[in-house]
Amino acid sequence: MRASLFGLFILLCGASLLVGARQVAWWPLSGDAWLTLTASRLPRLAALVLTGIGLSVCGVILQHVVRNKFVEPATSGGLDAAKLGILVSLTLAPTAGTAGRMLFALAFCFAASLGFVAIVRRIKFKNTVLVPVIGLMYGGVLSAVAEFHAYRNNILQSMQGWLLGDFSRIVQGHYEIIYLILPIVALTYLYAHRFTVLGMGEGMATSLGLNYPATVALGLMLVAVTVSATVITVGAIPFVGLVVPNLVAMRYGDNLGRSLPIVALAGASLLLACDILGRLLIHPFEVPIGLTAGGVGGLLFLALIVWRNR
Template sequence: MVAAYRFKPVITLLLLALLLVALLLSLALGPVAIPLGDTLRVLLRWFSTADLPTDQVLIIEHIRLPRTLMGILVGATLALTGAAMQGLFRNPLADPGLIGVSSGAAPGAALMIVLGSSLLSALPSFVLPYATVLGAFAGGVITTWLVYRLGQSVQGTSVASMLLAGIAIAAISGAVIGMLSYLADDAMLRTLTFWNMGSLGSANYQRVAVLALCCALVWWRLPRQAKALNALLLGESEARHLGVDVERVKRELVLLTALGVGACVAAAGLIGFVGLVVPHLVRLLLGADHRRVLPVSMLLGASLLLLADVGARLLIAPAELPLGIITALLGAPFFLALLMRAQRRGGV
């Protein structure tokens, strides 16, 4: 145990190095490969007088840099909220989607894609390009509020009731998406399909700035609940005896997760398994203390999503695979392994 504890700072430093490597690879690799040296010179060009190829500057600063920044924000936020939800549900197989954020965001986006032109015809034209994002965010927030209300009881907020409500809303959302897919024309159906698969391809500095504002609040508040999450691992009644305001903590965790995941889904579409796999990997490396699990999950989540995005760009270049397919191919086998391991130990 002492040896494992000594290695924890080393593991954190290695994950920081992994994030730096993933960032550089995300900027350098793609259908047009740029040498790492040139990539660094472009990043540092404001501090240098060297002449750089215009095409390299354009590709890195206007295409890959906002995409990379969005990948860091999305990966870190999904992993952070996933760790928080696993602590709240006291289950390593929990996922942020359990409270209905992703389930609500998908039909919200689908509604804007299929019916947005008629629904928003009275609004200014500059709103239309952001209709899908706004619809996804609104859908995620509304369904999270509904799940939270359905989880209320005389004794307080029931985690089990929230879980069941999330499953029911996911089924309803699937039916709504199916109906809208049936009504959509070919162009709408293609847009809807690719949005549901997830991608960082729509990144620009304006979207990154809005996403960063939402994620900053989540990054600031969620790690402050680490001690409360540690207490909740003992059970709700034990946490109350330790002085934790359990109802307030539950409410804050759910609302922050709704904000973070809703913003990420609105910006990048549905990207699965990051919030499930990353926190579990961190627990295997560092233990169950949320004071370490939450920040380190952010590091690993950002790194893995950037590396998955690099793979999505390279596997069938010059075309691009949807990012959600890559994360599903990596995450689903890991999820099955976790499930079988939990069954061997006597239950999930």
């Protein structure tokens, strides 16, 4: 299974380099082909892989923190909070660069994640499906606040375009902040055992000697950094962090020390497949990946809910 998944990943990487609006003769490799490869295709491939890995790892962390399989940044308000943070930075600090906007997105995402965890812990839902429903409502409120803020500052029309997940803008020199996901994934793997224990509940984790509040705060900070880096670079992409961890857990269980590499590889493969689909549907134009990933992920999300209820 792992070998076949890795083989699929390699094939999708090759297809991603070959598919594009411009037909390129790769052999013999001309100067224009080399420029297209290094300035556009390879940066796009790197951004796709890192975003898929980061979002799927985010989903794993949030699901263990909240102890609910239907939670990820799109169903807990994280993506909407990051968008709100970026919009606030555009009005309060218009001269701030990409790093400054990312810090605003990080702070808003972290605060929103803490709020969502507090709501879930206080209400203590008996039906697990209600948790993502509350998260979607919570995210809807944050999204409404973001749209109202954009409307008041006359940036509503442009907001929908540059916040929708889209890799067509990725070129060399304008995406490198996405490499922050690499240390995040490394830290997640380093703390994989602690996050696995975290998913057993506060009482069990504390009895096993885990510092529960500190581990939760660390997990939410890792999620906030990843979400803010992806939103500021490529926009919002929903459902990747929900679907991939569930599909992997159904076969490999919840031990992150064993399943985390598979989650990362599957997340990158899913995002690559959605991106290739979006580039082929209306070739030579392309459908933004926020739409293709949202459509595929939404259907899989509904299927998971129906399967869990049965």
